[in-house]
Amino acid sequence: MNRSYEKSLRILLISIGLLLLCAAFYQVWVQCYNPYLHMPFFRRGNYMLTIMYGAVLLLCVLSLKGHTLGEARLTEVIAAQCISVLMTAVIVYFPMSLLQYELLEFRPLLLLVPGQWLLVAAWNLLANRIYFKLVPPLRMLLVCDSHSRGGREIAKKLNGIPEKYDICGQIGTEDGEDAVRERLRDYDAALLLVKDEEQKRRLVQMCFHQNIQLFLAPTLTDVIVNRAKVTHSVDTPLLRSTAHHLTLEGRAVKRGMDLLGAAAGLVITSPLLLLAALAIKAGDGGPVFFRQERLTRDGKVFRIYKFRSMVTDAEREGQRLAAENDRRVTGVGRILRKTRIDELPQLFNVLRGDMSLVGPRPECPAIAAEYEKTLPEFSCRLKMKAGITGYAQIYGNYTTSPADKLLMDIMYIERSNALLDINLLLLTLRTLLMTDKTRGLPVNRREGDEL
Numbered sequence: 001m002n003r004s005y006e007k008s009l010r011i012l013l014i015s016i017g018l019l020l021l022c023a024a025f026y027q028v029w030v031q032c033y034n035p036y037l038h039m040p041f042f043r044r045g046n047y048m049l050t051i052m053y054g055a056v057l058l059l060c061v062l063s064l065k066g067h068t069l070g071e072a073r074l075t076e077v078i079a080a081q082c083i084s085v086l087m088t089a090v091i092v093y094f095p096m097s098l099l100q101y102e103l104l105e106f107r108p109l110l111l112l113v114p115g116q117w118l119l120v121a122a123w124n125l126l127a128n129r130i131y132f133k134l135v136p137p138l139r140m141l142l143v144c145d146s147h148s149r150g151g152r153e154i155a156k157k158l159n160g161i162p163e164k165y166d167i168c169g170q171i172g173t174e175d176g177e178d179a180v181r182e183r184l185r186d187y188d189a190a191l192l193l194v195k196d197e198e199q200k201r202r203l204v205q206m207c208f209h210q211n212i213q214l215f216l217a218p219t220l221t222d223v224i225v226n227r228a229k230v231t232h233s234v235d236t237p238l239l240r241s242t243a244h245h246l247t248l249e250g251r252a253v254k255r256g257m258d259l260l261g262a263a264a265g266l267v268i269t270s271p272l273l274l275l276a277a278l279a280i281k282a283g284d285g286g287p288v289f290f291r292q293e294r295l296t297r298d299g300k301v302f303r304i305y306k307f308r309s310m311v312t313d314a315e316r317e318g319q320r321l322a323a324e325n326d327r328r329v330t331g332v333g334r335i336l337r338k339t340r341i342d343e344l345p346q347l348f349n350v351l352r353g354d355m356s357l358v359g360p361r362p363e364c365p366a367i368a369a370e371y372e373k374t375l376p377e378f379s380c381r382l383k384m385k386a387g388i389t390g391y392a393q394i395y396g397n398y399t400t401s402p403a404d405k406l407l408m409d410i411m412y413i414e415r416s417n418a419l420l421d422i423n424l425l426l427l428t429l430r431t432l433l434m435t436d437k438t439r440g441l442p443v444n445r446r447e448g449d450e451l
Helices: 006-036 043-063 074-098 107-134 152-159 177-184 197-209 220-225 248-284 331-339 346-352 365-374 376-383 391-395 402-415 418-431
Strands: 138-144 165-172 189-193 213-216 229-231 238-240 289-295 301-307 356-358 387-389
Touching: 006 043, 006 074, 006 107, 043 074, 043 418, 074 107, 074 418, 138 177, 152 165, 152 189, 165 177, 177 197, 189 197, 197 213, 220 402, 248 301, 248 331, 248 346, 248 356, 248 418, 289 365, 301 346, 346 387, 356 418, 365 376, 376 402, 387 391, 387 418, 391 402, 391 418, 402 418
Parallel strands: 138 165, 138 189, 189 213, 356 387
Antiparallel strands: 229 238, 289 301
């Protein structure tokens, strides 16, 4: 099936949504601001200011991944665009005030933002229906071998999004490559879950030649060499992998960002910190903070600070992951976990230098040791300081497997730079609205600790 229009449709729908938001801003500007300037704008000036607003809005939307309609979940797209609208209003307010040589009345913009949020929700709901009406789900062929039983969990996850994926066929590699090639002709994409590297290479080439979209579960090796550079020192092209750690200058920049970000975060959230502390104390009279040993760069052990969300004797039977509807979680703690407010005290860890704003999620030493029994590469996460947020924290959740968290952490380590950190911090704002990511593990799953 020819799906070449898919990207164009996505761009069209997102563009219409942004134009609607710009039109709403234009009306507020023309009605509530322009008439009261010392030197009011005429039509061309009003258009130029609206274009400036649109440019800032577009940058915010791109940074927060609010343009991924049809790819990300609808709630994520709406959350990203709502945050972008608020950020844009704050940013453009100051250039607007320069036109009057004094701070303008902020109330019209403040009233505009909730109206734009309603517009964002309404349009994206409609756009999402249009998109999936015109873009049918990918008809996928599962190609697997006898060693990929664990990989079939991926197929189940994809089939859980029926508007996007339809794994409607399966074939084993033992049937032969000719049989696989013949079956692929009837599908849009292939989910390839094959352990043998040589066989995987031939199947990838087969999909490439037949213009079949390919889905692969990456290995740790794939992630590490993904950022490799090509060198031409000899007449054979070679891939050169980096040293997999930050330079001295990179560490200095990252530490500077951590200090500024943590200090600003504590000042901005100080009312929340105070309210959370009072609520916990009033709830059961127990300690406000939860302290626990965690691992950071080079295996160094530190004490992490969080707001206590469980009963005071939650670990009397040992450390274990929080489960869905866990009775150990207090009423106040449930709210703190859903809103991620319980994580805010980790800003003190950042100021102390134990953690970074962005980095791999810190694990308990005992749990990390348990994971390393089946995942020896798990210690690779310790090449960088543990972080409050990061790939695993944004794209994963409490139920994400340790192996998948490891891959996401290594992806971050391999790509780490200041711009990526800023982007991940912005995406964290979107994640804060995704309360389903804070759910505990199913009660029948028993692994390490994530209190």
